[in-house]
Amino acid sequence: MSEYSGEQGWKVDSSMSNSYDAIIVVSFGGPEGPDDVIPFLENVLRGKNVPRERMLEVAEHYQHFGGVSPINEQNRALIRALEQELAEHGPQLPIYWGNRNWDPLLVETLSQMKADGIKRALAFFTSTFSSYSGCRQYREDILRAQEAVGAGAPEVDKLRVFFNHPGFIEATVSRTEEALNQIPEARREQATILYSAHSIPMVMAAGCRYEVQLQESARLVSERLGEHPWHLVYQSRSGPPHQPWLEPDICDFIRELGEKGDVKDLVIVPIGFVSDHMEVLFDLDTEAKEVSQELGINLVRAKTVGVHPRFIRMIRELIEERISGTQDRPALGELGASHDVCPVDCCLRTTEQPR
Ligand SMILES: C=CC1=C(C)c2cc3[nH]c(cc4nc(cc5[nH]c(cc1n2)c(C)c5CCC(=O)O)C(CCC(=O)O)=C4C)c(C)c3C=C
Ligand SMILES: [Fe+2]
Ligand SMILES: [Fe+2]
Numbered sequence: 001m002s003e004y005s006g007e008q009g010w011k012v013d014s015s016m017s018n019s020y021d022a023i024i025v026v027s028f029g030g031p032e033g034p035d036d037v038i039p040f041l042e043n044v045l046r047g048k049n050v051p052r053e054r055m056l057e058v059a060e061h062y063q064h065f066g067g068v069s070p071i072n073e074q075n076r077a078l079i080r081a082l083e084q085e086l087a088e089h090g091p092q093l094p095i096y097w098g099n100r101n102w103d104p105l106l107v108e109t110l111s112q113m114k115a116d117g118i119k120r121a122l123a124f125f126t127s128t129f130s131s132y133s134g135c136r137q138y139r140e141d142i143l144r145a146q147e148a149v150g151a152g153a154p155e156v157d158k159l160r161v162f163f164n165h166p167g168f169i170e171a172t173v174s175r176t177e178e179a180l181n182q183i184p185e186a187r188r189e190q191a192t193i194l195y196s197a198h199s200i201p202m203v204m205a206a207g208c209r210y211e212v213q214l215q216e217s218a219r220l221v222s223e224r225l226g227e228h229p230w231h232l233v234y235q236s237r238s239g240p241p242h243q244p245w246l247e248p249d250i251c252d253f254i255r256e257l258g259e260k261g262d263v264k265d266l267v268i269v270p271i272g273f274v275s276d277h278m279e280v281l282f283d284l285d286t287e288a289k290e291v292s293q294e295l296g297i298n299l300v301r302a303k304t305v306g307v308h309p310r311f312i313r314m315i316r317e318l319i320e321e322r323i324s325g326t327q328d329r330p331a332l333g334e335l336g337a338s339h340d341v342c343p344v345d346c347c348l349r350t351t352e353q354p355r
Pocket of ligand 3: 130135136342343346347
């Protein structure tokens with residue numbers, strides 16, 4: 001029997017079957033050339049209340065970079081690093097990769113897995129926090145792909161979210177220290193840290209633990225860095241003007257800091273993302289950088305965890321933890337390790353009706 005334990009939800013009981021014959025990295029996908037951009041964005045925004053003008057604006061961001069999102073290359077690098085980690089330490093399992101929005105799509109990957117004789121896989125979602133987009137929507141995508149593949153499609157179990165896992169926190173601290181070290185030593189201690197995550201509609205945030213988990217991650221990283229002032233901010237808002245999304249927006253926040261005039265150095269930590277994809281390159285390295293420059297603020301952006309060795313080790317630890325069924329499930333801070341199996345109401349899609 002599994003056990004329900006409040007905050008942590010369902011835990012997997014060690015008597016449940018925990019043998020797996022593959023790992024699947026489940027991610028977002030991104031265009032690989034100019035002609036891919038619009039069909040990719042149409043996939044991303046299908047069924048979402050986002051104005052077409054916003055889609056075309058985002059298309060421009062991708063076109064600035066030749067229509068290629070770095071996300072796919074970064075996922076390939078993550079898979080290579082994880083393959084090496086598993087080859088060295090085990091478990092010896094093949095790693096597959098399937099996306100929501102662009103090739104390789106989940107349906108193609110699950111079909112290949114079936115052809116390869118894979119029966120049951122553990123899924124690593126490239127989402128650190130619980131949200132409709134990062135949890136339930138991926139589970140729906142997998143279910144749809146399984147239905148399309150039909151009888152014999154592999155079963156897929158999701159690994160728990162890792163926002164407070166020591167591996168994620170330590171890798172983020174290390175990335176933030178690298179960024180802080182780029183600030184002149186005499187001013188370093190006074191630098192302000194902004195933790196940035198994807199904004200989502202407030203009605204959607206009400207249905208998940210996104211904000212609470214983000215606050216906790218940011219706090220856990222900050223308490224390991226010393227006395228820096230820090231704030232959680234949001235980026236990449238895509239909704240219509242009348243719809244409230246999580247705030248403060250990063251650029252508005254930098255402008256406010258600029259008006260107060262007491263901040264010389266800012267470090268932006270894209271804590272809401274695991275790789276330096278287009279939303280990081282454009283919304284932070286281009287837009288937020290421009291705003292900071294206008295205000296005379298020195299801005300340094302920390303790298304995302306990417307293929308940081310501690311982060312790659314964390315993925316292996318999560319896999320081992322799930323296979324062994326151990327109750328020793330590392331988590332820092334107050335919230336405890338998150339559930340292995342999502343409760344029925346986990347990350348519900350609570351959205352405003354499109355107008
Ligand atoms: C209603 C919520 C969201 C809308 C609308 C939305 C539009 C949108 N997003 C991208 C690109 C990316 N989004 C990514 C992550 C991400 N997006 C949302 C929510 C909305 N995005 C959340 C909550 C998250 C974090 C959780 C997750 O799913 O990862 C990413 C990173 C994906 C990764 O694997 O790292 C990208 C890239 C575009 C282009 C877009 C449309 C304008
Ligand atoms: Fe998004
Ligand atoms: Fe969940």
